[in-house]
Amino acid sequence: MYWLWGSVGSLDAHLTKPGWSSDVYFATGLQKEEKAAVNKRSSKVLEALQKLNIQADQAPVIAVLGSGGGLRAHIACLGVLSEMKELGLLDAVTYLAGVSGSTWALSSFYNNNGNMEGMEEELKQRYEENRWHFGENLEKAIQASKKKNYSLTDFWAYLVVSRQTRELQNSNLSSIKKHVEEGLLPYPIFAAIDGDLQPDWRTRKTRKSWFEFTPHHAGYPAIGAYVPITQFGSRFKNGKLVRSEPEGDLNYLRGLWGSAIADREEIKKFICGEYLRVTQGPEPRDILSAPRSAAGAAAYMGAPETQVDEVLLDLMMAFLKDQNDPSIKDKLQALQQVLGAERDVFGEQKYFWLIEAVQNWNEISPKEKEQFLEYLLYCFMRTKALPLGPRSRATNWIGSNITDEAMQSREFLHLVDAGLAINTPYPLVLPPAREAHLILSFDFSAGDPLETVRTTADYCQRYGIPFPQVREDQLKEWAKAPESCYILRGETGPVVMHFTLFNKNNCGDDIDTWRKKYETMKPSCFYTPELVADLLRVSRENVRINKDNILSEMRKVAGKTGNLPRMNKEDFLGYSVQNVQSSRTVEIKISNNTDIIFKEPLHYLRSGHLLVDPPPVLSPKSTISCSFVKKSSSFQGTVGMLIYQGPSVHLALLFSIPFNYALHRIKFALAIITEPVSRDLESVFDDIIQGNGSPEQKVAKYELQLPQGTLKLEHDSFIIRATMSNIHVAKMDVVVETKAV
Structure with missing residues (x-):
């Protein structure tokens, strides 16, 4: 659950551009790798919309969200993705984002390159054949236990x-980026939250609680x-990579993303029960007074921890592979030596039983060896591997850019399941992170299926983020007998389609029965192929019966391209400026009231950087916005x-927002360029400023x-008018109009 450790100093002097190094970096707006992938995806989205008989000049941003819900969410989310793929809807999606159990489904989807063919049969076979290799998984856990930042999350995963x-x-995670970068699959976002900031979330819904993983980066x-995803878990100092660790696998990340039920004591009880089922079924035998009940198991594991050497894990692995392995006796003797110094903690009776087992190993019956294995499992549950990893404190974790002691003073990050905040990753597809136009939210939660809408609406209201308004009395009424889909829209912001898993359309009057049948903590051993098939069926049905509604909403947002409902830019820019401690922001808005198509925007910056991207096309009768901001560590303003x-002429907008208003004034310029823009943009900029351009x-x-x-x-054919102001932020409001004949 840890990203950085070591004393981390101020990042302000070590800002780097994403993808250029392995250091910690600050980035506002979309990072270049994601931006490139989304641009590639846009052309695929337009092709998919055309196949669905939906016309659009510019691809709308459509996001599909999956909620948490353990194994229920995992299976149901796969059903949703499969049905959307079959109906051609998934190809029109830009982002896929998940929380908890849905992240398990998304990782499976991307690990299989988005191929859903045969998914349902393969999934049912997994549970029919009880396909799980304990030895292989135990070996992975053993390998993880040798890492310095090992924690209960590894064991859980x-x-x-x-x-x-x-x-x-x-x-x-980085290995799935090929298809994403080519635009063949939606851009994936896996959600977590900072566990140490949970109190802030509960009291103030603080936005910095949210943490995200993509194939390119991990961060806030x-x-x-952010850090590059390949360096998640490595050690940094003063914003610089000082020790690289191998990138963790998806198993570990799935454990981190899906740890909402990972309360420490609950995990211990759950793991103990799972281990006992592996070897003997639901009821444990009497092994050296080992507890028989879950409560007894918890009490046993609450005993003082023993300092058991890693040889115990090696011994278990060898035993599971081959009970007759001659090296087992040597490993037993090594274990005896390790435990000899701690027999007062381990227990005299148990220690002498171990000595007896070592001495008589070759004469012990297979049944006694099996009992011995169970005893080792109990020992393993109590080793030093179980406690949560260390969370010591150091100074200046993020540095002076973030004036928050909790963010500066930690050696470790403590990341947990995002479902503990909002059980659907709405914040990661809404400003300031991203800006989706249509959100398809699939709720697989236990309990109230409208709770995520309620919590998100509260979160958005606190920060002025556009989101459909909802009434509490309405949500309560809906929750009594939920429909399969609710369409929520406001004056601005995204249209939200909220789908409930168990509803009166697919379950009739038996909604509670279905919920009980698929409880969140239900172990996988109780999932029969029939249960899996039924869950896939109802989740797919929710998509199928709402296909026309989905197409209708896609058609509406596609028809608004170039003038899609967006967040108030002053609020967005004000938030971004506040959080990166940057000012000298310039916002540009261009309204094209002509019949000319302007496209392929280019930008040059002498100082500052891009904050909000200019859209790739400025269509006729449309309005676009973009913005630029000074670098947080720079004593220069924003100039570019x-x-x-x-087709034949190009529009150029120039701006100079000084760092020191006392010494310099804000300057703007407009230019019409009639020759191809193929030269160095810096020269174009200088020629316009100095008046050295063509006649x-x-x-x-x-x-x-x-x-x-x-x-x-x-x-000749049009007029450009621009209004410049410096109220709140520097603005340039440009209108291009057809010249009257």
Whole structure:
């Protein structure tokens, strides 16, 4: 559950661009790898929409979200993805995001390159054949126990989550990026939250609680602090990588993402029960006074921890592979030596029983050896591997960019299941992280299926994030007998389609019966192929019966491309500026009231960086927005140029927002470029500023002395008007109009 450890100093002097190094870095807006993947995906989305008879000039951002819910969510989410794929809907999706059990499904989906063919039969076979290799999973747990940042999460991942899903995924998150970068699959986001910030979440719904994993990075989107995903778990100091650790596999991450039920004592009880089922069924035998009940098991494991050497784990592994392995006796003798110094903690009676077993190993019957294995399992439950990993404190974890002691003063990050905050990853597809236009949220939660909507609406209201308003009395009424889908929309922000797993459309009056049949803590050994098939059926049915509704909402958002409902930019920019301690932001809005298509935007920055990307196309009768901001560690302002290219002429917008308003004024300029923009953009910028462009080039400049000013520039067929202001943030509001004949 740990990302960074060691004394980490200020990052302010070590900001790096994503993908350029292995250091910790700050990034506002989408990172370049994700941006490139989403751009590639946009063309695939447009193709998919066309196949669905939906016309769009610009691809809307459609996100599919899966909630938590353990194994129930895992299976149901796979059913949803399978049905969406079959109906051609999944190809129109830009983002897939999940919490807890849904992350298990998403990792399976991406690990299989998005191929859902035969998924249902393969899934049922896993549970019919009780397909799970205890020895292989135990070996992975043993390997993990040798790492310095080993914790209960490793144990939970390899010996519980893998057993629940009947799946061992040895690949890692970065390995799935090929199909994502080519735009063949939606961009995946796996959610977690910072466990140490949970009190802040409960009291204030603080945004910095949320943590995300993608095939490219891991970090806090609200504060823009990230590491490359390949370095998650490595050691950093002063923002620099000082010791690289191998990237963890998907098994470990699935354990981290799906740890909502991972209360320490509950995990111990659950693991103990699972181990006993592995060897003997639901009731334990009497082994050296070992407890028979779950409560007894918890009491036993609450005893003082013994300092058992790793040889115990090696012994278990050897025993499971071959009870007649001649090296077992040597390992037993090594274990005897290790425990000899701790016999007062371990117990005299048990210690002498171990000595007797070592001396008479070759004469012990197979049944007695089996009992001995069970005893070793109990010992394993009590070794030093079980406690949560260390969480000592150090200074300046993030550094001076984040004025928050909790974020600065920790040696370790304590990441847990995001379902402990909101059981659906809405915050990761809403501003300031991203901005989806249509959200398909599939709820697989236990209990109230509208709770995630309620919590998200509260979260968004606190921060001024556009989200459909919901009434409490309405949510309570819906929860009594939920429909399969609710369509929520507001004046701005995304349209939300919220799907409930068990509803009156697919379960009739037996909703409670279905919920009890698929309880969150239900062990996988009780999942029959029939139970799996039924759960897949109802989850697929929710998509199928709402296909027309989904297509209708896709058609609506596609028809608004270029003028899609968006978050108020002042709120968004104000939030971003506050969190990266940057000012000198410039927001540009362009309204195209002509019939000309401007596209392929280019930008040049002498200082500062891009905050909100310019859309790839400025369509006729549409409005777009983008923004730029100064670098947080720089004593320079924001200076640069944005160009939109037309068929024969190109629009250039120049801006200079100084660092020190006392010494310099804000400056803007407009230019119409008639020659191809193929030269170095820095030279284009300098030529416009210095008046060295071609005779056909038209330029208008303005130095802002009052809070607001205007510019006007004419071409043969159109007029450009710009209003500049410095109220709250520097703005350039540009309108391109057809010239009156």
